[in-house]
Amino acid sequence: MSEKNNVDQKPAPxxxxxxxxxDAPSTMSRIMRSSVQQIFVFAALVGIxxxxxxxxxxxAQFSIALDIVQQSAxxxxxxxxxxxxxxxxxxxxxxxxxxxxxxxxxxxxxSGEWMNMxxxxxxxxxxxxGGALGLANGANIAYxxxxxxxxxxxxMMVARGLALIISDKASISIKNPGYGWIANGQxxxxxxxxxxxxxxxxxxxxxxxNKTLLGRYALAIGSNEEATRLSGVNTKLWKMLVYVVAxxxxxxxxxxxxxxxxxxxxxxxxxxxxxxxxxxVIGGTSLAGGRANILGTxxxxxxxxxxxxxxxxxxxAQEWQFVVTGxxxxxxxxxxxxxxxxxxxx
Amino acid sequence: xxxxxxxIAASSLLALGxxxxxxxxxxxxxEPADTTAAETTAAEETTAAEETTAAEETTxxxxxxxxxxxxxxxxxxxxxxxxxxxxxxxxGALQAGEDYNYSIEFVGPDDETKVTQQLDQLQTALDGxxxxxxxxxxxxxxxxxxxxxxxxAGIPMVAFDSGVDSDLPVTTIQTDNAAAAAEAAKHMIELxxxxxQIGVICHDQTSQTGKQRCDGFVDYVKENAPGITVLEPxxxxxxxxxxNTAKAMIQANPEIVGIYGTNEAAAxxxxxxxxxSGVEDLVVIGFDSGKTQMDAVRDGRMAGAITQSPxxxxxxxxVAAIKAVNGIEQPEIIDSGFAWYxxxxxxDPEIAANLYE
Numbered sequence: 107m108s109e110k111n112n113v114d115q116k117p118a119p120x121x122x123x124x125x126x127x128x129d130a131p132s133t134m135s136r137i138m139r140s141s142v143q144q145i146f147v148f149a150a151l152v153g154i155x156x157x158x159x160x161x162x163x164x165x166a167q168f169s170i171a172l173d174i175v176q177q178s179a180x181x182x183x184x185x186x187x188x189x190x191x192x193x194x195x196x197x198x199x200x201x202x203x204x205x206x207x208x209x210x211x212x213x214x215x216x217s218g219e220w221m222n223m224x225x226x227x228x229x230x231x232x233x234x235x236g237g238a239l240g241l242a243n244g245a246n247i248a249y250x251x252x253x254x255x256x257x258x259x260x261x262m263m264v265a266r267g268l269a270l271i272i273s274d275k276a277s278i279s280i281k282n283p284g285y286g287w288i289a290n291g292q293x294x295x296x297x298x299x300x301x302x303x304x305x306x307x308x309x310x311x312x313x314x315x316n317k318t319l320l321g322r323y324a325l326a327i328g329s330n331e332e333a334t335r336l337s338g339v340n341t342k343l344w345k346m347l348v349y350v351v352a353x354x355x356x357x358x359x360x361x362x363x364x365x366x367x368x369x370x371x372x373x374x375x376x377x378x379x380x381x382x383x384x385x386x387v388i389g390g391t392s393l394a395g396g397r398a399n400i401l402g403t404x405x406x407x408x409x410x411x412x413x414x415x416x417x418x419x420x421x422x423a424q425e426w427q428f429v430v431t432g433x434x435x436x437x438x439x440x441x442x443x444x445x446x447x448x449x450x451x452x
Numbered sequence: 453x454x455x456x457x458x459x460i461a462a463s464s465l466l467a468l469g470x471x472x473x474x475x476x477x478x479x480x481x482x483e484p485a486d487t488t489a490a491e492t493t494a495a496e497e498t499t500a501a502e503e504t505t506a507a508e509e510t511t512x513x514x515x516x517x518x519x520x521x522x523x524x525x526x527x528x529x530x531x532x533x534x535x536x537x538x539x540x541x542x543x544g545a546l547q548a549g550e551d552y553n554y555s556i557e558f559v560g561p562d563d564e565t566k567v568t569q570q571l572d573q574l575q576t577a578l579d580g581x582x583x584x585x586x587x588x589x590x591x592x593x594x595x596x597x598x599x600x601x602x603x604x605a606g607i608p609m610v611a612f613d614s615g616v617d618s619d620l621p622v623t624t625i626q627t628d629n630a631a632a633a634a635e636a637a638k639h640m641i642e643l644x645x646x647x648x649q650i651g652v653i654c655h656d657q658t659s660q661t662g663k664q665r666c667d668g669f670v671d672y673v674k675e676n677a678p679g680i681t682v683l684e685p686x687x688x689x690x691x692x693x694x695x696n697t698a699k700a701m702i703q704a705n706p707e708i709v710g711i712y713g714t715n716e717a718a719a720x721x722x723x724x725x726x727x728x729s730g731v732e733d734l735v736v737i738g739f740d741s742g743k744t745q746m747d748a749v750r751d752g753r754m755a756g757a758i759t760q761s762p763x764x765x766x767x768x769x770x771v772a773a774i775k776a777v778n779g780i781e782q783p784e785i786i787d788s789g790f791a792w793y794x795x796x797x798x799x800d801p802e803i804a805a806n807l808y809e
Contacts, residue, residue, distance in 0.1 A: 163704050177696050277744050369744045374690045418700035424687040
């Protein structure tokens with residue numbers, strides 16, 4: 107029969123399968139525990155926000171808050187996918203330049219000067235390109251046994267090169283009617299669609315992490331890959347799928363980024379992956395794997411963008427923005443660790 | 453056809469030379485570092501004058517002070533080959549080669565980080581025994597040993613685009629970025645009426661070019677427009693970051709009347725930020741060209757931008773090399789010029805030759 111049945115019939119079910127069959131109270135307590143985890147980063151976000159309300163001129167407006175969500179959308183969406191990767195104990199260095207390559211391909215598929223495809227078909231191809239990048243990462247890691255750092259570093263370089271080659275080093279404009287609407291249109295008046303897509307994708311990612319086999323196996327692999335494999339899970343396949351999912355989220359990020367501007371600069375993207383990883387880590391997902399938090403990732407992305415926006419509006423030079431963001435990352439992760447250790451001791 | 457192209461190129465060069473000459477006049481009076489400014493202006497005048505001669509003598513049997521060759525090779529080692537800026541430099545160099553009957557070899561590394569590859573190319577240039585070598589150094593210090601060898605072989609050298617830490621090149625042909633930025637500032641002051649706050653988005657504040665494009669603008673505004681407050685310059689080399697930066701500037705400073713971006717990404721991002729903020733009558737001025745920036749200039753979202761003159765840079769480099777071969781005296785620095793373009797003149801042939809998508 108199917109593989110899933112095999113898993114369920116094993117005498118020693120995986121931790122994930124155990125959670126699935128567990129009774130309501132334990133699910134409740136699990137959700138409780140994860141929301142306790144989220145309180146700290148959320149409090150940090152609120153604290154930073156309140157600070158800027160007083161420190162930065164004109165910061166206390168609803169439109170500024172919307173800006174922050176809109177501007178963090180592309181990093182945030184890529185970070186949603188990266189949360190799954192990091193949950194397995196892996197890392198994805200290819201999201202930054204991968205995003206640029208996907209955006210360049212969006213230009214190729216959708217622009218009048220190139221293939222001029224209809225929007226729907228073009229977008230599906232764009233997502234497939236993202237998935238293919240993830241597939242390359244996943245196959246190299248799961249089946250060739252390359253360390254995630256190396257495999258995705260290689261993809262990062264390949265993607266960077268391909269983006270420059272395909273675009274011939276010139277910026278590509280994506281002048282497809284409807285494409286810009288994805289990010290800038292306003293289904294709800296006053297709210298850019300990028301904000302809605304960010305929220306929608308975050309909900310999808312949260313359901314995937316907490317309610318599907320993919321999420322459970324990702325966490326199980328991150329906790330103890332060998333035990334997961336011994337309990338009958340095809341860990342190689344699931345690990346590869348996790349990278350494919352991350353690649354698709356990178357494609358969503360690429361769409362949100364390039365749709366906002368209507369063009370893409372092929373030399374950009376290098377370094378974005380570090381912002382993506384920082385968002386995930388600030389959000390309380392452990393780089394060691396086994397523990398992940400989608401809401402935390404969203405809040406992590408918002409914290410970084412709030413800092414940027416607030417410091418900019420205070421007129422502080424960029425070099426200091428780097429310093430402050432770096433310090434916040436250290437504080438966030440340190441306090442989170444401290445709290446967890448205390449919780450474990452109690 | 454070829455004759456027509458030659459004529460167009462020559463006339464465009466003439467026009468550009470004149471533009472460069474007129475546009476940098478205010479710099480002379482404004483620039484605090486009079487020595488360099490005066491030097492550059494002087495250099496410009498000479499080259500512009502010579503250019504006039506050159507342009508008038510596109511027919512072979514010219515008798516000006518630039519001697520005709522017999523197809524001898526002049527070797528140019530640039531900073532890149534595929535980037536459009538360097539393609540335009542190459543175009544100008546080939547044009548000069550055609551005009552004065554020299555054969556031009558134009559090479560460059562894969563990208564602007566490949567210092568050793570460029571040094572290999574410089575060595576290859578030396579091995580080819582050309583009559584002159586033009587060199588745009590990626591690393592101003594690293595080439596010294598090979599430059600010594602070139603000197604020992606008796607091959608005259610000129611530098612272009614950026615200088616070298618060495619006395620060996622006869623002259624350097626480069627864009628005066630500070631003067632070009634001051635030109636952007638002049639237009640900004642005119643367009644905003646000299647009152648209000650101005651934001652500056654720099655693409656890079658560590659390279660010489662980046663610094664000059666930033667500081668040249670800020671210094672000119674501070675000196676010439678007491679009514680304008682320049683906000684703390686922000687660094688944003690990516691479109692997204694530049695857009696967010698522009699938006700934050702506008703939100704925090706309601707009195708803002710203009711934003712200046714120092715390259716395509718910074719300026720295009722500024723345009724996007726202004727659009728998203730929904731403010732009107734905010735003057736955006738950019739630098740360089742590129743499709744998105746040119747579109748924005750055409751449809752009025754960007755008031756205008758400064759372009760360098762890569763075609764002229766290539767042409768002047770070859771001319772300087774020819775003069776060096778013939779022992780003709782030259783100034784230490786030759787400005788290859790820049791020009792302001794906006795919706796009115798963007799399609800003029802002399803401007804369009806220097807714009808690339």
